[in-house]
Amino acid sequence: MIKFDSIRVFTTVAHHGNLRAAAQELGRTQSALSMTLKQLETDLGGPLFETDRKRDLTDLGRFVKDVGDRMVRDHDACLATIRAYSRGEAGQLRIASVPSVAALILPELLSSFMKIHPDVRVDLMDSDSAAVRDEVASGHADIGIADNSMESSGIRSRPLFSDTLFVICKPTDILASRGEGLTWADLWRGALIVNETIRSVGSDETVALVEGSRMSARNNLSLLAMVASGAGITVLPGLATRSLPETIVALPLTGSGTTRTISLLTQRSRTASPVVSAFCRHAEATLPRIGRNLGLRLHV
Structure with a gap:
């Protein structure tokens, strides 16, 4: 049986034209290389060199060298790819995230990650927290970044940061005149447009508001457009209120259940791939700097 190691030895000797230089490159003795070449010639049923000086190839030798060079290149390239994947330097990363994080945090986070992992391919989708959790639980996303207050037993959760919830309304709304200190009870004053942020709180007050x-x-x-048109009021986390149009305002909520915690979500039943583990480490190392610039309450 022809061994790959024998092909590598032969192509190295053929490139150098002598045993001494090939032995130095391969870290083997000349006698060991000579024995390997003799065994390869026996396996192939013919000589590879015209003379013992290993400088001139036979017709069989030239053919084996051409094919062997491709074998060695492909073998080494495949091994390099495997090593890169095992170190998290290559592979595919599928991320599902809530829109505010996708817009304000992930651009800088992913940019720095991909600079040091140039062979990683990233697929990013944004949706509300419920959809993000579903994507992770189903295996359609490797990582989720979302509110995990409605925890799923199939999801592993690592808190990243918290931010305050805000009432979003028109400046002319009666709530705007109240300014600071709004509570969930105040939301009965207007037509409430429900979203995942409100549903995820899950308190008796918010359940009643949703119903x-x-x-x-x-x-x-769509939420902001409806509020701007006067269709009603809604609630959004602080991160999502950074670039509101002048036609609407954000008023902080106070009391219980008025903050959300964004977590890094992975599937509990699966061992994280090397690239997923590498991204998680990078996120935990990089997020503090990004979070401080955004005024977030960090958990990492």
Whole structure:
């Protein structure tokens, strides 16, 4: 049986034209290389060199060298790919994230990650927390970044940061005149447009508000457009209120259940791939700097 090691030895000797230089490159003795070449010639049924000086190849030798060079290149390239994947330097990373994190945190986080992992391919989708949890639980996303207050037994959760919830309304709304100190009870004053942020709180107050609402929306752009049109009020986390149009205002909520915690989510039943582990380490190392610039309450 022809061994790959024998092919590597032969192509190295053929490139150098002598045993001495090939032995130095391979870290083997000349006698060991000579024995390997003799065994390869026996396996192939013919000589590879015209003379013992290993400088001139036979017709069989030239053919084996051409094919062997491709074998060695492909073998080494495949091993390099495997090593890169095992170190988290290559592979595919599928991330599902809430829109505010996707817009304000992930651009800088992913940019720095991909600079040091140039062979990683990233697929990013954004949706509300419920959809993000579903993507992770189903295995369609390797990592989720979302509110995990409605915890799933199949998801592993690592808290990243918390931010305050805000009431979003028009400046002319009666709530805007109240300014600071709004509570969940104040939201009965207006037509509430329900979203995943409100549903995820899960308190008796918010459950009642959800049940009493006539409108709901999942997309932040749609929510803001409806509020701006006067269709109602809604609630969004602070990170999602950084670039509001002048036609609406954000008023902080106070009391219990008025903060959200964003967590890094992975599937509990699966061992994380090397690239997922590398991204998690990078996120925990890099997020403090990004979070401080955004005024977030960090948990990492």
